[in-house]
Amino acid sequence: xxxxxxxxxxxxxxxxxxxxxxxxxxxxxxxxxxxxxxxxxxxxxxxxxxxxxxxxxxxxxxxxxxxxxxxxxxxxxxxxxxxxxxxxxxxxxxxxxxxxxxxxxxxxxxxxxxxxxxxxxxxxxxxxxxxxxxxxxxxxxxxxxxxxxxxxxxxxxxxxxxxxxxxxxxxxxxxxxxxxxxxxxxxxxxxxxxxxxxxxxxxxxxxxxxxxxxxxxxxxx
Numbered sequence: 001x002x003x004x005x006x007x008x009x010x011x012x013x014x015x016x017x018x019x020x021x022x023x024x025x026x027x028x029x030x031x032x033x034x035x036x037x038x039x040x041x042x043x044x045x046x047x048x049x050x051x052x053x054x055x056x057x058x059x060x061x062x063x064x065x066x067x068x069x070x071x072x073x074x075x076x077x078x079x080x081x082x083x084x085x086x087x088x089x090x091x092x093x094x095x096x097x098x099x100x101x102x103x104x105x106x107x108x109x110x111x112x113x114x115x116x117x118x119x120x121x122x123x124x125x126x127x128x129x130x131x132x133x134x135x136x137x138x139x140x141x142x143x144x145x146x147x148x149x150x151x152x153x154x155x156x157x158x159x160x161x162x163x164x165x166x167x168x169x170x171x172x173x174x175x176x177x178x179x180x181x182x183x184x185x186x187x188x189x190x191x192x193x194x195x196x197x198x199x200x201x202x203x204x205x206x207x208x209x210x211x212x213x214x215x216x217x218x219x220x221x
Contacts, residue, residue, distance in 0.1 A: 006158040011206055013163035014103060014119070016126040016196035021051075021162060026128065026195075029156040036152040037145065044142040045149050045190075046133040048181035055129060058180045059122050062173045066117035072172030076136075076188050079168050087210070095207040102205040120169040126194035131170065131177055133187035146190055157195060165194040 001009075026049060034043070050058060065072075084092060105115050123129050130153070134146055154164045170177055170192035177189060198204075 001159050003155070006155045010154055010158050011163070011204075012165040013194075013196075013198050014099070014124040014165055014205075015199040015202035016124055016163070016194065017199045018125070018127065019197045021128050021196055025160050025162070029153060029160060032156050033149060033153045036149040038149070039141050039145055042138075042142060042145065043149075044134050044138045045146045046135075046183070046187060048131045048133070048183065049128065050131065050181060051128050054180055055123075055127070058129075058176065061176050061180075062121035062170075063118055065173060065176065066121045067114060069114070073175045075171065076174065077171075079171070087214070091210065098205060098207055102203050117169075120167060121173070123167065123192070123194040124165060125199065126165070126196040128195040129167075129170075130193040130195060131181055131183070132190045132193070133183055134190055136186060136188050143190070150191075150193060153193065161197070162195060163198045167192045167194060 030047065030049070038044070080092070100112070100116060103119065105112055132146055132150060134142060150166065154166070157164050168191045171189050174189040177183070177192070178185070178187075183189070
């Protein structure tokens with residue numbers, strides 16, 4: 001699979017099969033991802049790979065919190081700006097409607113928030129979740145580095161025939177995650193990334209993207 005194909009086929013999959021992912025593949029992907037860009041070569045990410053019974057227990061605990069209507073732990077950083085303006089709010093709303101309609105959750109379903117939370121806390125059935133942390137002293141540049149690292153990981157997963165779904169949702173249950181992975185109390189949970197093989201027979205969703213001309217300007221060309 002070449003880079004263009006990996007980029008084009010990467011999407012946030014929200015239905016994974018129970019097929020396990022070997023440690024050999026995970027190690028190969030994560031070893032190769034160390035070549036991701038990193039300003040000053042800080043490599044600020046701390047990654048925990050959770051599978052098996054520890055992941056099953058984490059899912060149980062997170063799902064119990066979600067179904068109980070637990071609003072989650074105090075946020076260490078906002079998921080989104082307090083006030084999204086066009087065109088960002090329009091893109092967000094359209095993607096959310098597409099995403100959960102594909103999962104069979106209607107916008108007017110009174111149980112919609114609980115159903116969404118439960119699906120997320122199950123990592124959509126993924127047999128592996130990677131949790132990425134940063135030290136609180138790191139700034140926007142290092143958070144950008146972590147994003148480039150995770151994108152590199154997700155593209156390498158495609159080369160292995162695997163899919164992924166980045167989940168900032170896990171920051172809502174960061175204390176539960178921290179207890180599971182044994183992360184240093186001083187680290188900040190950036191996000192989780194669900195990893196696995198796509199479940200067959202589930203509708204495949206690709207959210208639309210803005211045309212390049214909306215986001216790119218060529219100067220001097």
